[in-house]
Amino acid sequence: MKELSMHILDIAMNSVKANASLIEIEIMDSIKDDVLKIIINDNGNGMSKEILNQVTNPFYTTRKTRKVGLGLPMLKEACERCNGNLTIDSTIGKGTKVECCFERSNIDRAPLGNIGDTIMTIINSLVDCELIYKHKVDMLTFSVSTTEIKEILENVDINESSVLLWIKEYINENIKNLYNY
Ligand SMILES: Nc1ncnc2c1ncn2[C@@H]1O[C@H](COP(=O)(O)OP(=O)(O)OP(=O)(O)O)[C@@H](O)[C@H]1O
Numbered sequence: 383m384k385e386l387s388m389h390i391l392d393i394a395m396n397s398v399k400a401n402a403s404l405i406e407i408e409i410m411d412s413i414k415d416d417v418l419k420i421i422i423n424d425n426g427n428g429m430s431k432e433i434l435n436q437v438t439n440p441f442y443t444t445r446k447t448r449k450v451g452l453g454l455p456m457l458k459e460a461c462e463r464c465n466g467n468l469t470i471d472s473t474i475g476k477g478t479k480v481e482c483c484f485e486r487s488n489i490d491r492a493p494l495g496n497i498g499d500t501i502m503t504i505i506n507s508l509v510d511c512e513l514i515y516k517h518k519v520d521m522l523t524f525s526v527s528t529t530e531i532k533e534i535l536e537n538v539d540i541n542e543s544s545v546l547l548w549i550k551e552y553i554n555e556n557i558k559n560l561y562n563y
């Protein structure tokens with residue numbers, strides 16, 4: 383069972399490969415409604431109807447001839463195993479939105495995993511691209527963006543290892559607080 387943070391890393395890397403200059407990752411966790419939703423939105427190249435069909439149609443994913451990888455089909459499978467679903471909205475030249483949800487309490491629902499680590503890894507791979515991360519747990523929200531971090535850092539590089547480690551700890555600490563409230 384793959385942790386959800388690993389799926390988020392996969393999907394965000396697609397946005398990086400699509401030359402996005404803005405990536406938004408949002409986690410909406412509702413204990414009350416028993417739904418965990420993940421949205422990854424980018425303003426990158428987008429994908430054609432043909433590719434879209436290949437990554438969402440299970441008929442294609444089982445074929446050895448498929449030209450594309452397994453990131454999206456695997457996430458789709460993980461969602462559907464938990465009474466959830468995955469939808470992709472993509473426009474060539476505009477961007478892509480991947481939205482997926484899980485039944486939160488489902489026995490097959492993977493844990494979130496180390497989100498701080500994942501966001502740190504994503505930030506480290508960005509070139510001329512900003513990232514916004516939002517995490518909602520019922521009524522509480524935590525959000526952070528590379529733009530605001532860069533403002534605070536002034537002349538220090540966001541990709542310096544001490545800064546990246548700080549970001550990781552900062553995110554994990556804030557997520558922990560969302561759940562301990
Ligand atoms: N955010 C995105 N923007 C543009 N195209 C995308 C995006 N996400 C996915 N795609 C397209 O869909 C294809 C399938 O993505 P998927 O993550 O399933 O596999 P992959 O990235 O090709 O390989 P893998 O993730 O296994 O290394 C990609 O090759 C790309 O063409």
Ligand SMILES: [Mg+2]
Pocket residue numbers: 392393395396451452453454
């Ligand atoms: Mg991929």
